[in-house]
Structure formats: C-alpha cells, structure tokens
Ligand SMILES: CC(=O)N[C@H]1[C@@H](OP(=O)(O)OP(=O)(O)OC[C@H]2O[C@@H](n3ccc(=O)[nH]c3=O)[C@H](O)[C@@H]2O)O[C@H](CO)[C@@H](O)[C@@H]1O[C@H](C)C(=O)N[C@@H](C)C(=O)N[C@H](CCC(=O)O)C(=O)O
Ligand SMILES: Nc1ncnc2c1ncn2[C@@H]1O[C@H](COP(=O)(O)OP(=O)(O)OP(=O)(O)O)[C@@H](O)[C@H]1O
C-alpha cells in the first residue's frame with residue numbers, strides 16, 4: 485500500500501512510498517513502517533523518533549512540534565487518532581459485523597456470551613478482551629483488556645482473513661482515551677454499568693464516565709445501534725448521550741424497553757428469567773447463577789439482536805450459554821462438602837455482585853477471600869473491605885498482584901474498613917485457610933483473580949491460578 489492512500493496532503497514523492505506496517509514502539513519498526521510517536525504515562529514516544537527513522541520508518545505520526553528528520557512528518561495535535569485512522573486503512577479486511585462493549589464490570593462476560601450466541605446462530609465469531617483473542621478453536625492472550633491499536637487492528641484483520649464475520653471487543657476506559665480501538669466500522673455498542681475503578685488514571689468519576697462516552701460519541705458508526713443496561717445509576721446519562729448522537733437505542737433490564745426483565749428466580753443450577761420483548765413474554769432457563777450474569781446475558785442478547793439476530797432464536801440459545809472462565813466458576817467442592825467459587829470481582833461493586841449471586845445458595849456461612857491490585861486505584865481498597873465485611877460471614881484479606889507496592893500496606897488499607905477480617909498475606913496460605921475452615925453448609929468465594937494465571941510481585945509474574953490452588957488445597 486502507498487503512503488498516499490493512508491494519509492492526505494502529502495507531496496507526490498512522499499505519497500508514492502510503500503508502507504509495510506505500523507508500529508507505536510520504536511523497537512518494532514522495520515523498513516517501510518509508519519511510526520506513531522505518542523506522549524504516554526511513562527515515556528514520550530517523540531524521544532524515539534530518530535531511532536525509529538534509523539530503523540527504517542518512512543513516516544512518523546506526531547504532534548506538529550515534534551522533530552522529525554529523514555521521514556515524512558504526518559503532523560496532528562491528536563496523533564493517536566490520526567495514526568489509528570491511517571492504520572485502519574492499512575489493516576483490511578475486518579469482520580463485517582463488529583460490536584464493542586464498555587462498562588466497569590461485565591465487559592468480558594458480555595463479550596464472551598455474545599461470541600457464544602453468534603456461534604450458536606452459525607456464525608464464525610470471535611472476541612477480543614481480557615481473556616485475549618478468542619475464537620471457537622483458539623485463545624491467545626494480548627496482556628491487556630483493550631490491546632494497543634496496532635495489535636488490535638492487526639488481530640481484527642487476521643480474524644477476518646481466517647473467515648471470522650462477527651467480532652466483539654471490550655473497550656476499556658484506558659483503551660478509549662488512548663484511541664486504541666479506532667478506525668474500523670463498529671455497528672453495535674453496549675454499556676453494562678459504571679462504578680468506582682481506575683480513579684488513579686482518570687481522577688474523577690466524571691472523567692472516567694467521559695472516557696467511556698467516547699464509545700458513543702465517536703467510535704460507533706453514525707448509523708449504529710447502542711444497547712444500554714437500564715438499571716444502573718448511570719444508565720440515564722448514557723441513554724441521553726445515545727439519543728444526542730442519534731444512534732438507534734435499545735434498553736435492556738428491569739426498566740428496559742426493548743427487552744424487559746420481568747422476573748428472575750434462582751434455581752439450583754441457574755435461574756429462570758421471564759422476559760418481555762415486542763409485547764410478548766418469554767421464559768428463559770439461564771444455566772448461570774447470579775443477577776449479574778443475567779444482566780450480562782441480557783446485554784449480549786441485545787447486542788446479537790441489534791446486529792440482526794432473530795429474537796426468538798437468541799432467547800432460545802440463552803439456555804445453552806456456557807460459563808465464562810473465572811466468573812463464578814466452581815473450582816472444587818471441599819471434602820467437607822463446601823463449594824469453592826472463583827470470581828474476578830476486583831471492584832467494590834463487583835464484590836457486591838459476586839456475593840449477592842452466591843447468597844441465595846448459602847445455608848451456612850459465606851467465606852469471602854480477596855485482596856486489591858497494586859499500582860491501581862487506592863481509594864477502592866477500603867470500600868472493598870467494607871462491602872466484603874458487611875455482606876459476608878467471614879472475610880480473609882490476602883494479596884492480589886501487589887506489583888510495585890508493599891503488599892502489607894495494601895492489605896492494611898483494606899483492613900482499615902474490615903476490622904473483623906483475618907489477614908493472611910500469601911494467597912496460597914490464605915486459600916488453604918479458607919478451605920480448612922469451611923463446613924458442609926458454607927460457601928467459599930475467592931475473588932479478584934478469576935482466570936488470571938499469575939501473581940504479579942514487583943516486575944515478576946509468579947505462576948498462580950486460583951482454581952488450581954483451590955483444587956490442590958481441597959485434595
Ligand atoms: C496507563 C496505560 O494505559 N498504559 C498503557 C499505554 O502506555 P502509554 O501510552 O502511557 O505509553 P508509555 O509506556 O508511557 O510510552 C509512550 C510511547 O512510547 C513508546 N515507547 C516506549 C518505550 C520505548 O523504548 N520505545 C517506545 O517507542 C510506547 O510504545 C508508547 O507508544 O500503552 C502501552 C502500549 O500499548 C501499554 O503497554 C500501557 O499499558 C500498561 C502496561 C498498563 O498497565 N495498562 C493498564 C492500566 C490498562 O491499560 N488497563 C486497561 C483497563 C483494564 C480494565 O478493563 O479494567 C486495559 O485495557 O487493559
Ligand atoms: N453486570 C455486572 N454488574 C455488576 N458486577 C458485575 C457485572 N458483571 C460482572 N461483574 C463483576 O465483575 C467481575 C468481572 O467481570 P468481567 O470480567 O465480565 O468484567 P470486565 O468489565 O471485563 O472487567 P475488566 O475491567 O477486568 O476487564 C465479575 O467476576 C463480577 O464479580
């Protein structure tokens with residue numbers, strides 16, 4: 485592809501150059517690459533422009549003030565956006581149907597359930613998010629929920645070449661504010677909920693909300709659809725934005741107009757939902773427990789219908805949804821007979837949702853074990869301590885990816901609001917203790933790590949899998 489096909493306003497000589505790829509890290513530049521030089525949280529990409537040119541970059545997308553010598557300077561005050569739009573012209577084809585989901589909690593679950601529903605309808609479907617790039621035959625980790633723009637677009641076009649026609653991705657607030665998912669047509673967007681997280685990065689809830697709203701204001705296509713979970717504190721504000729943008733709106737939930745959740749009755753292995761759609765009622769036996777999983781399943785159904793799926797078939801398929809890895813996953817039943825659940829709750833709201841999901845199934849005590857990630861929002865720590873101790877019978881505070889922080893001080897910040905909790909630093913010892921104390925009527929909840937395969941301590945990732953450790957401790 486020629487540079488002139490990817491960017492406008494270039495001289496004849498510049499336009500004629502052949503582009504071989506895109507990179508945002510100078511160490512990945514090869515001859516013919518377009519390099520994006522961005523100011524980040526840790527580095528200023530502009531410091532690497534000369535190295536990128538030396539490695540063969542033919543063009544550099546950077547702010548007008550940046551110094552570019554020996555390559556074409558594609559200048560823009562918002563270089564991340566310009567870079568994304570140029571890269572999107574290069575990475576083609578992309579799947580014909582693309583959807584995106586945002587929200588504090590429920591993105592991975594909604595993406596995964598949407599992929600499953602599309603697959604049941606006979607489509608070749610994929611998802612990109614916290615679990616990596618998932619198709620019906622493969623899963624590859626990217627390390628981030630929303631990968632960087634080059635990885636994202638490269639994966640989208642790779643999936644399309646493999647025959648994927650339907651793709652859904654998780655749009656994290658970091659990803660949205662850094663333009664990591666721009667340029668390809670997104671026909672359907674969705675919002676699950678908003679609650680405290682990532683205030684270390686965004687500063688205030690309002691700024692966090694605004695970061696998410698870029699999905700509505702700018703990322704979804706002009707003639708696109710938007711599905712909103714109707715029962716969140718922020719739902720009305722989201723609905724207002726969807727209307728202001730002129731997208732076709734679909735609300736789902738107890739207050740939902742497109743799909744109304746009339747009732748929800750827990751059963752032993754799942755729950756029965758009564759839904760109202762287009763004036764008639766339908767019963768769905770969802771094989772997953774917890775209000776939060778019902779919410780995510782309904783948002784997924786909304787996305788599939790908005791993308792053209794037949795409603796009756798979608799409701800039918802909901803009864804065959806498979807559990808999502810690490811989301812209320814039953815790891816083991818202890819020798820005493822207590823089920824041990826692993827869940828990815830890592831925010832105050834997530835903990836409330838996970839505990840509420842298990843509560844109807846507990847006749848004895850609910851034993852909740854969790855920690856909080858290092859180098860992340862510190863304000864959520866006491867809030868997590870408070871909700872866990874208010875809503876559980878026994879609380880164990882342990883470690884969850886301390887990263888560069890002192891694990892003991894993270895635990896102390898949680899314990900400050902959970903005075904009756906037991907503190908056990910090592911996560912394996914903590915899990916062993918929880919399992920030892922559980923009697924036959926109790927349930928153990930191991931929260932925060934879900935599907936994760938490692939404990940991040942300093943800059944090392946030590947192998948760790950809650951499900952596996954629970955099985956070992958229960959053996
Ligand atoms: C705060 C944050 O979002 N950081 C991400 C972001 O970094 P950044 O843009 O600030 O970049 P930087 O490291 O300061 O470097 C600036 C530029 O110089 C370039 N560079 C840097 C060094 C070098 O030697 N050469 C070079 O060219 C970098 O590629 C970058 O373009 O872009 C980088 C490249 O894509 C990411 O690796 C990095 O993720 C860090 C590791 C991270 O921990 N991110 C987390 C917080 C995150 O993004 N989480 C979200 C939300 C999760 C959720 O859903 O809850 C996610 O989507 O995963
Ligand atoms: N709709 C929901 N409402 C409230 N809590 C939820 C909801 N969905 C999920 N959760 C809680 O959040 C946890 C993480 O769920 P999930 O992985 O689907 O969210 P996510 O938005 O992808 O998270 P991340 O920010 O890490 O990408 C779950 O294990 C559960 O505890």
Ligand SMILES: N[C@H](CCC[C@H](N)C(=O)O)C(=O)O
Nearest residue numbers: 830856857860884885932933
């Ligand atoms: N995507 C989230 C996941 C948090 C999971 C938890 N285990 C932690 O490390 O805090 C984040 O990066 O904030």
Ligand SMILES: [Mg+2]
Nearest residue numbers: 591592614629
């Ligand atoms: Mg996720």
